Amino acid sequence: MKSLSELDEISINALLDGELDGDERAILLERLANEPELRGAHSRLAITRDLVAHAWDDAEPPYREKYPPQRRRRRFAVAAAMILLMVGFFAGRVMGPETVVGVPSSAETSQGQSDQVIVHIMDADPARQRAALDRVENLLAEGYHRVELVAHSEALDLLRSDRSADAGRVRELISAHPDLRLFACGNTIARIERQGERVQLIEGIVRASSAVDHIVDRLQNGWHYIKA
Amino acid sequence: MSVFDWFCGARQAQQQLAESRQRLYRMALAWTGDPALADDLAQETLTRALQKAHQVRDPERFNGWLFAVLHSCWREHLRRRRPEQLDEEEKHRLPAGDPGPAQLRNSGQISALVRAAVADLPDGQRQVVSLVDLEGLSYAEVAGVLSVPVGTVMSRLCRARRALQSRLLNLHQETTESARLRSVK
Known part of the structure; x- marks a missing residue:
């Protein structure tokens, strides 16, 4: 070097x-x-x-009585989500190819590198969720053969038939692109269901056991990683 | 600036302070490596900052001001401590040595590795890299917090990232190699 x-x-x-x-x-x-x-x-x-x-996302100051238990749980959940994000991001940086803009270029594909891309979304913001779908569509249009979208944490709503603001577009994407796979995080679903809420996924969505495990497995198999 | 603006600025600073404990704690932990000391420093900073919040008239300068207070508390602590305390505090520092590549799938191990690498940096570099990377302060803000020229901030950051890069990325290569070997077996 x-x-x-x-x-x-x-x-x-x-x-x-x-x-x-x-x-x-x-x-x-x-x-x-x-x-x-x-x-x-x-x-x-x-x-x-x-x-x-x-590296300090999970660093919480020692508990002091002024924080009620419910708030502490929420703080823990936020910290856990940040750790999850870090793992995904770390793995993507380590094992995926690096470009200035964070998106694999067509030049890389032509050089024989992987044309398999996994897009990761965990944001509740519908605008960011739509941007993730745009990214998926663009990748498919650019000729990437295998594209997957993985949603977890607050982004799970995107793939829920009962809550998604873009359910119609998700269905259209699935029917128009047989090779496209959309995964919902099983851990997030289990957490929601433990709170007494039933999660209904849009037809065609696959339930992954865990978003992080799925992403890491893909990366170990040479997939590109994009955090939307 | 009108009295109203001044009042609103001070009130906003008070509100921001209430939400700052975790950020201060994380920064203090990055600087000291000792959770108990980090919590003490964060509390001391909050106490002082609450007393002086009325001095912050421009909310945009709040972050820089707050971390300057933390820096001041940290410098005072370093001046106060006795030689025997140095050894005691070293014991509380985050573990030295890198976890093996096989453990790196675990996010806690990744954090521990990075924290240990940052802990081994010289004080000045550690403070600069944590203020820039953890808090996203601008170079000018960091220069203000640490009372050093912007050029010093840039060179310390450069040396810090170079040192971290050489330590962390070697391990990344081992990790990738290790993953490849596992898949071949």
Whole structure:
């Protein structure tokens, strides 16, 4: 691995941290597109930054009486969700190919790398859920042969027949793309059902035992990972 | 700035403070590696900050100000502690040494690995990398929190990430190799 000048390293860090102005950013992005060494350094620094950013997600200050039990449970659930996110993200960074924009390019596919992509969504925001569906559609349109969407935590609603704001679009996607697989996290479903609520999935949705296990298995088999 | 704006700013700062305990705790834990000390520092920071919240007139500067208070508490702690306390506190630090690649599927092990790597950085680098990566503070804000020039922030961050990268990414390669070997068996 060729070593980079400190100035280049500082520039890449500044890019990652949103510290470059428009012109500086454009120049560096152009260099990233043309210089594989620089691109590799960018990916490695991005991984490092992301690992540090999530390493304390589960760190909770010691319990103090002012927090009622119900609130503590919610805080624990949020921490657990963050750990889950970190595992998925970590695995994606480690085992998936790295690009500047986080999306596999057609060039990579033509070089014989995997054309199998797993898209991961855990956000409750319907706009982000729709963006995930857009991403899936775009990947299919670009010719990726195997595309999967995995929803867990608050994003599960997207795949529920009783709660999805985009149930019609999900059904259309399933019927139009026989190779597309959409997975609902079994752990999330079990958690909801333990609270007395019945979960009805849209027809054609597959229940995975656990979103994280499913994602890690896919990554170990060379799939690309995208967090929507 | 009108009296109304000033009042609203101070009130908003009070409200932000109430929600800041966990963030302060995480930052203090990243700096000290000791959960009990981190909680003490977070509490001390909150206490001081609540007394001085009226000084924050611009809510956008709240984060930088809050972590500057934490930094001040941490520096005071370092000045106060006796030599024998140094050994005692070292015992509470997060475990040194990396977990093996086989354990890395477990998110707790990943966190432990990263935390141990950050704990081994020099103080200045550890503070910069945690303020930027955990809290997303800008370089200028970090410079303000630590009272150092922005150039120092950039060079410390560069050295910190280089050190972390070399330690963490080697393990990533082992992890990938290990996964490949498992699938071949």
